[in-house]
Amino acid sequence: MNTNSQNISPQTAVTAAMAKPLVLWGYPLLEVLRTCQVQSNPQATPAFGRGPFGMFQGSDRPWTHEDRDIVTPSCDLLYYNAWIWIGSSPVRLHIPPNHGRYYVVQLLDAWSENFHNVGLRNTPPEGTEWWLIHTEDPMPEGIDPAHVVRCPTRLVWLLGRALVGGVSDAPDARAFADGVRLEGSGPRPLCVSLWQDSGNASQDFFANLIQAVDEIGVPSGASDLRPLMRSLRLPPGGLDALERSSERVREGLRQAHTEGMHLIEQHIVNLTRKPWTWSPHLGVWGDNILMRATVAMKGLGALSATETIYAQADFDADSEPLDGQHGYTLRFENGQMPPADAFWSVSLYGEDRYFAANPLGRYAIGDRTTGLRLSQDNSLTLQIQNERPAEGDANWLPAPTGRFYLILRLYHPREEMLKGRYALPPVQRIKER
Structure with missing residues (x-):
């Protein structure tokens, strides 16, 4: 612990130790939801991937230093974003004809797992229809199973990219991106609509996490720390749990959040000091x-x-x-x-x-x-x-x-x-x- 153990209560120390893994575990989920909240905010002016939930919104030009919705973007591509909620019926993804331009529609679950990509490798030049269903839902009748994508969470982020050859090529790249369409999304989830941003970082983190885990769930292939949340008396759905907690518990959560975020920040820099680092496992995290x-x-x-x-x-x-x-x-x-x-x-x-x-x-x-x-x-x-x-x-x-x-x-x-x-x-x- 960063705080001298003589100055904190045992309850605070135990809470901090137990809650710290929850910060590492929950951060990707909350970062995805924060991005969804920013990009699908009904009050936001549509621009650069921002727009109504359940619809694609794209950029008119490659991103520059002025664009800050997503860290570490690419300027070789036009981005087009959509957020969907898969209800009891499948969501249709339409890909228009494409004649050689590189593109990919990346499908990410709510925990940032890149579970499927649609692009040149699996879609014919004349285009096609894809159907998105939740992993627990039955196969819909009358649909080719080869064009069905099973999604680990009902909230799905579709992050499209289309190669653009400079400013003069942007209209043609945008025309292709505009042809990528969705149909059948459910409404925006409550954990996004009720996103808490009071300025109290630790309290907002755990309040949002409690709400999100209850509504989003945890995919079968990912680590599930919900038992740890229950042991901390942070039951799913209990947004008022933090306010009912004692000051000692809240202090433990503050320490856990500070130390957990610091640990993540330490690892975004190459600790080996090698000239280049990369991973063949990027995008598919499992229990890492x-x-x-x-x-x-x-x-x-x-x-x-x-x-x-x-x-x-x-x-x-x-x-x-x-x-x-x-x-x-x-x-x-x-x-x-x-x-x-x-x-x-x-x-x-x-x-x-x-x-x-x-x-x-x-x-x-x-x-x-x-x-x-x-x-x-x-x-x-x-x-x-x-x-x-x-x-x-x-x-x-x-x-x-x-x-x-x-x-x-x-x-x-x-x-x-x-x-x-x-x-x-x-x-x-x-x-x-």
Whole structure:
């Protein structure tokens, strides 16, 4: 415990110790619900994925440093969001015709599990209908089982992405996204409509958790800490349980929330100080509570690794933190470009986990960047620094003046990446003269 044990009661200490795992366990669920509350708020002005519950709402342009609904976004894609509640009848997902443009409609449950993706790999070019049902519901009659997706929770987040080739291509990408439609969603769940945000972080956390777990439930493949909630006398549905609790219990919950959030924050940074870290298990968490919580804090909505690999660089080749006070290079040798069948790109984010403003308006660079210059030996060297390079803008990824990190995304990664046979080159610091 962070507080001196002589200054706290045994009841406070026991409550804090027991409730701390609930913070790690419940954080991804609450972060999903918070996002749902923001994006499906009936009073919100529709924009950039915000709009009525049960309908897709998309962005008109790639995201920039001004867009802050989701941490660690991509600027290679147009996002289109929808939130649905699966009642007793299936929800229909319509995919329009598509002729080669990369897209994916990611399905996440309320606990941030990427349980299914709809895209080029499983949908014909002429488009099709998909039917979404809850895992406990019977198979509907008259529907092709091959086009039925069973969903672990009744609240489902559909996070669509469509590749966009710049501002001039945005209207065509948006036209495709507008053709992706939903029909048959139930109403917004109460745990979203009654979202509590009083400014008391710990009390809001546990109040929202109690309400959410009662209504959302826990998927069969995930860790279930509801018995621990009951042992703390936080029964499902008892939103007033915190107010009935003694001050000692509430103090224990405050300590648990502070320490639990600190633990998650500690793990969003690469603790090994390796140049690159990535996981083949991203998006599919099972009972890995800490990893689920860590990614919910730094990259909520991450796709499963078979769809996209997210490699993160917090440190350079000498295990020093990336900092805009220095310049860096990232060099891919001839024949050693990132192995992706769709495309790849390197995005840069500031310490706040969003894009950093820069004079070039460039937030990522990759195989689709216009004007990239290869060396005479056909290698590719990216320049990552705050000041404009003397060589020009072609291979420049602008950095802020302070700390930052990189995410290398590989869409439809090849087997050598998934199996660990491809080694990403480290980011090299340019030595000051």
